Amino acid sequence: MRNLYDNLINRKEKVSFHMPGHKGKMLEGMNDFLENILKIDVTELSDTDDLYHANNIIAEGRNNLALFSHAKKSMYLVNGSTSGIVASIMSVLDENDKILVEKNCHKSVINGVRLARGKSVEVECDGVCEQEILIENLKKDSSIKAVLITRPNYYGIYQPIEKLVEYCHENNIKIIVDEAHGTHFALDCFDKNAMQLGCDISINSYHKTMPAFTQTAAINFNCEDELIDKTISNLQMIMTSSPSYIFMTSVEYAVNYCTKYESKYAELKEIIDWFYSEIEGLDFIRKAPIQKNCKRDFTRIVLECDNPSDVNEHLIKNGIYIEMIDDKNLVLISTIADEKKDFEILLEALRSYKKSDSTKTYKTYDYLLNKIIANDIVIYPPGKIFAKKNSTINQEQIDELNDLSSKGVNILLK
Numbered sequence: 001m002r003n004l005y006d007n008l009i010n011r012k013e014k015v016s017f018h019m020p021g022h023k024g025k026m027l028e029g030m031n032d033f034l035e036n037i038l039k040i041d042v043t044e045l046s047d048t049d050d051l052y053h054a055n056n057i058i059a060e061g062r063n064n065l066a067l068f069s070h071a072k073k074s075m076y077l078v079n080g081s082t083s084g085i086v087a088s089i090m091s092v093l094d095e096n097d098k099i100l101v102e103k104n105c106h107k108s109v110i111n112g113v114r115l116a117r118g119k120s121v122e123v124e125c126d127g128v129c130e131q132e133i134l135i136e137n138l139k140k141d142s143s144i145k146a147v148l149i150t151r152p153n154y155y156g157i158y159q160p161i162e163k164l165v166e167y168c169h170e171n172n173i174k175i176i177v178d179e180a181h182g183t184h185f186a187l188d189c190f191d192k193n194a195m196q197l198g199c200d201i202s203i204n205s206y207h208k209t210m211p212a213f214t215q216t217a218a219i220n221f222n223c224e225d226e227l228i229d230k231t232i233s234n235l236q237m238i239m240t241s242s243p244s245y246i247f248m249t250s251v252e253y254a255v256n257y258c259t260k261y262e263s264k265y266a267e268l269k270e271i272i273d274w275f276y277s278e279i280e281g282l283d284f285i286r287k288a289p290i291q292k293n294c295k296r297d298f299t300r301i302v303l304e305c306d307n308p309s310d311v312n313e314h315l316i317k318n319g320i321y322i323e324m325i326d327d328k329n330l331v332l333i334s335t336i337a338d339e340k341k342d343f344e345i346l347l348e349a350l351r352s353y354k355k356s357d358s359t360k361t362y363k364t365y366d367y368l369l370n371k372i373i374a375n376d377i378v379i380y381p382p383g384k385i386f387a388k389k390n391s392t393i394n395q396e397q398i399d400e401l402n403d404l405s406s407k408g409v410n411i412l413l414k
Contacts, residue, residue: 014319017332022211071220084203084219093118154382156300180205212254309408
C-alpha cells in the first residue's frame with residue numbers, strides 16, 4: 001500500500017510558491033539531516049529528555065529557541081500553531097471571560113475560545129484592524145481579559161502595535177499574537193516581532209516561512225511564570241505525549257540555516273523587486289496595494305488580478321503551485337529557498353497566460369437558505385470562519401458564498 005507516497009513522489013510540480021518554506025529543496029545541511037533522520041526519530045528516554053519537563057537536551061534547545069525569538073521562554077509545538085493558539089487562550093480565560101479578536105481570525109482562535117468556554121468579542125475590519133480601533137473596543141468593555149491579533153496576516157500585512165501593547169499592560173489585559181506567518185520577523189533584517197514589541201505570548205509556524213517540516217511550530221512567552229506554567233500544562237492536554245524529535249530538530253535546522261544565511265533575504269528582495277518591475281507590462285495582473293497605515297512583509301507576494309481562479313489554473317498547468325487565491329488576489333509565499341530561476345519560470349507562465357473563454361460550473365449554496373448549520377463554514381485557506389455552527393444562513397450570506405464559489409475560492413462545509 002503506497003498510494004499516498006507514490007502520488008506525492010510523482011507530482012508534476014516545477015516551482016513551489018507555497019509552504020513549507022524549504023520548498024522541497026536540498027538546502028545546505030539538509031542532506032546530513034535527512035541521512036540521519038531515522039537516528040533522530042526517537043522517543044523520550046533518559047538521555048533524550050522530556051518535552052514538557054525538559055532538563056537536558058530539549059531544555060537547551062528551548063533556551064536557544066527563546067534567544068532566537070527574543071523571548072523569556074519558548075516551547076516547541078509538535079501539533080502546529082493551532083495547539084499553541086488554543087492552549088494560550090485556555091490559559092488566559094476562565095469560563096465566560098471575554099477575549100477581543102479580529103472577526104477574520106483563524107478558526108483555531110474561535111475553537112480555542114470554545115474550549116475555554118469563554119466569549120469572543122469580534123471586531124470587524126476591512127483587512128487588518130488598526131491598533132486605535134482595538135483600543136477603542138477595549139475601552140468600551142472593561143471586562144475584556146485578553147486580546148488576540150494576527151500579525152502579519154495571510155497577505156503579509158501588519159500594523160504598528162506599540163500603543164496597543166502599552167494599553168494592555170496598563171490595564172492588565174493579556175495580549176497574544178498569532179504570528180504564524182511572521183516567524184522570520186525574529187531576524188534582524190525584518191521589523192520587530194511580537195516578543196520584541198512586548199507582547200505576552202506569540203505563536204510561530206516555522207514551516208510557513210522558514211525551511212522546516214510541515215507542522216513545526218513554537219510558542220513564545222514574555223509573561224509571568226504562572227501563565228507560562230499554566231499554558232504548558234494546557235499544552236500537555238491538547239498535544240501528543242509522544243513528541244516528534246524530527247519536528248523539533250527541524251525547527252533547530254531552520255533557525256540555524258536562516259541565521260547563517262540572513263544575507264540571502266536582501267538578495268531575495270532584489271529578485272522580488274525585479275519580478276514586480278517585469279509584470280508591470282502585463283495588463284491583467286498587478287502588485288496588490290497595501291492597506292493604509294500598514295506594511296507588507298516583502299516575502300509575501302500578493303498579486304491582484306481580474307480572474308484569480310483562471311490564472312491559478314494556468315499556473316498549475318505550467319507546474320507552478322501557489323499558496324492560495326481569493327476573489328481578487330493570488331497569494332504566493334517566498335522564502336530564502338527560492339532562486340531567481342523560480343521567478344523566471346513564474347514570469348514566463350504569466351506572460352503566456354490567455355483568458356479562458358470556457359464557461360465553468362461551480363457549486364451553489366442556495367440550499368442553505370434559512371438552514372441552521374451544524375458546522376462552521378470556513379474559507380480555507382486562509383482558515384477564517386465565514387459563518388459559525390448553529391447559526392441560520394440568510395440570503396445575503398448565500399449570495400456571498402455563491403460569488404466566492406464562482407471565483408474559485410475554496411469553501412469548507414461539512
